[in-house]
Amino acid sequence: MKEDENIEALFESLAGSFDGESPREGHRDRFLSRLQEEATGRTKRRDNPWWRNLSIAATIALLLASSVFLFRSEPSLESQVAEISPQASETTRHFAGLVSLQIRELEQMSTPETKPLIDDTLTQLELLDTDYKKLERDLIQGGDSKLILSAMITNFQTRIDLLREVMERVEEVKQFKNENYENTTI
Template identity: 30%
Template sequence: MENEKDNLEKLFSKFENQWDVQDLNPDHQTDFLQKLNKKEKTPKKKYWFATAVAASIVLMMGVSIFYKNENPKEFKFASKETKRTDSIFNILIDNELVKLKEKSSPENEQIINDALQQMKTFDADYQKIINELQKNGENKQIIYAMISNLQTRISFLQTVLKRIEDNEKLKNTSNEETL
C-alpha cells in the first residue's frame, strides 16, 4: 500500500508545475449561494385554456371526418356515364376479389395477403381521385385517372389469379412426377 502511495506521489510530482490552477474569486461561494437561492420570477402565462379549446376543436374535427356517414364511392357531382362506368368496373373488381378469396389456401396465403395489401393502396389512390372529382368536377384527366385506376386493379387481380393458378399447376405437376 505504501508503495502505491509513493508511486502516486511520484506521478503527480512529475506534473507539479503543469497544472492549470486558477484561484477563485473570494466572493465565489456567496455568489454561488445567491444564484442558487434566487428564485427567478418568470411570469406564468396561462395558455392552458386556449390550448384545451384548440385541442377540443381538432379532436371534434378528427372524429367528424372519421365517422363521416357519407358513402365514399357515391359521386355527388358525377355524370350518369361516370357513375355507370364506376359501377361496372367495381362489379368486375368484386368478382375478381371473390375468385381470389376462393383460391385461399396455406400455400397461397402470402400471395393473397400481399395482393389485398396492394389493393388497399389502389383503393387509397382511387379515393384521392374521387375527392378530386368531387372538388373540381369532371374533366378528362380525372376521368382518365379513374378509369386507369380501375383497369389497373382488374389487371392486377387477374395477374395474381394467373400466378396462383401457375403455382397450383406447378405443384400438381411436381406431385405427379414424384408418384
C-alpha cells in the same frame, strides 16, 4: 356618538308615522322555525315553476338544434360523383363489380402456398382503393374532370390487371404442385 343622536332624532321625528299593526298570529313561531331550518340546512327550496319549465324547454331546443347540425348527413362521395358525371358513376359500379367478383374468386383459390401472394395483392388493392377515393375527392373539388376521370378508369384497369396476373400465378403454383405430386413415386 353624533350618529346615534342623529338616528334618535330621526326616530323621534317619525314616531307617529310608523305602521302600528302587529304581526299575524304565529309570526314568532314561523320565524323561529325558518331560522332553525336555515341553521340545520333543511330549507325548503321554492322554485319558480315557470322558470324550471322554461329551462327544460330551452335544453330540449338546444339538444334538437345540435342534433340537426351533428347528424346532418352529407351526400356520399359516390352520390356527389354521380351528380358530376353519371357516366363515371355507372362505369365505377361496373368496374367495382368486376373487381369484387375477381377478389372473391381469388380468395377461393387460396391455399397455404398462395396465401402470401394473395394477401400482398389485397394490400395493393387497398392502396389502389385509397388512391381512387382521393381521385373522387379531387373530382368533387372541381379539378380537371377529364384527366381525373381518365385516372379513375386507369385505377380500375390496374386493379383488374393485377387480379388477373395474380390469378394466373396462383394457377401456375397449383399446376406446379400437381406436377410434383404426379412425378413423385412412393
